[in-house]
Amino acid sequence: AQTVTxxxxxxxxxxxxxxxxxxxxxxxxxxYYLFWYKQPxxxxxxxxxxxxxxxxxxxxxxxxxxxxxxxxxxxxxxxSDSQLGDAAMYFCAYRSPWDGQNFVFGPGTRLSVLP
Amino acid sequence: DVKVTQSSRYLVKRxxxxxxxxxxxxxxxxxxxxxxxxxxxxxxxxxxxxxVKMKEKxxxxxxxxxSREKKERFSLILESASTNQTSMYLCAxxxxxTQETQYFGPGTRLLVL
Numbered sequence: 273a274q275t276v277t278x279x280x281x282x283x284x285x286x287x288x289x290x291x292x293x294x295x296x297x298x299x300x301x302x303x304y305y306l307f308w309y310k311q312p313x314x315x316x317x318x319x320x321x322x323x324x325x326x327x328x329x330x331x332x333x334x335x336x337x338x339x340x341x342x343x344x345x346x347x348x349x350x351x352s353d354s355q356l357g358d359a360a361m362y363f364c365a366y367r368s369p370w371d372g373q374n375f376v377f378g379p380g381t382r383l384s385v386l387p
Numbered sequence: 388d389v390k391v392t393q394s395s396r397y398l399v400k401r402x403x404x405x406x407x408x409x410x411x412x413x414x415x416x417x418x419x420x421x422x423x424x425x426x427x428x429x430x431x432x433x434x435x436x437x438x439v440k441m442k443e444k445x446x447x448x449x450x451x452x453x454s455r456e457k458k459e460r461f462s463l464i465l466e467s468a469s470t471n472q473t474s475m476y477l478c479a480x481x482x483x484x485t486q487e488t489q490y491f492g493p494g495t496r497l498l499v500l
Contacts, residue, residue, distance in 0.1 A: 276429075305486055316494075363429060367485055377430040377431075379429040
């Protein structure tokens with residue numbers, strides 16, 4: 273079974289600075305998708321960014337980008353020009369096309385943004 | 388916009404009570420999911436459904452059951468609530484393609500006394 277690890281339970285960043293959240297996963301599959309989700313306080317979880325394992329190019333969405341290292345099974349999220357609204361829980365997730373198409377989530381990283 | 392709604396944001400129940408949590412999605416998604424979210428543990432899958440009346444156990448199904456009588460509605464049932472079921476419960480829906488994300492409801496924070 274796949275597992276997802278986020279080794280940083282909490283992180284903080286100064287407003288306008290850059291922060292990187294770590295995620296590693298364990299799988300024997302070659303094709304899969306990886307996702308980062310954001311859960312703001314008392315608000316719904318939303319998708320931040322996704323990456324297909326077959327694509328070598330790292331995904332980017334505005335200020336959010338990933339560093340996908342397939343061989344190392346690493347999928348970190350970089351937030352540039354951090355804003356107060358980026359404060360949230362961030363979850364890394366893995367989705368297999370075979371294992372019931374379920375998502376496997378990491379334990380989350382709580383990001384604080386300091387003014 | 389995809390909308391996933393859950394019947395309650397906050398719920399307080401007594402030990403032994405039967406508890407129903409309902410989830411409705413408006414995007415005609417085949418897949419629907421129930422997760423439990425606890426600090427330091429992330430989201431753990433309780434049950435998921437890939438079609439009407441179809442269900443599969445997730446990682447932590449004990450003490451829970453589900454019902455999906457209509458495509459848009461997925462219910463989570465706690466047959467006899469216990470204090471260790473105090474948690475945040477998240478419903479999600481999504482399509483069958485691997486690249487598709489899940490869309491989450493706002494969550495139900497359940498307290499069992």
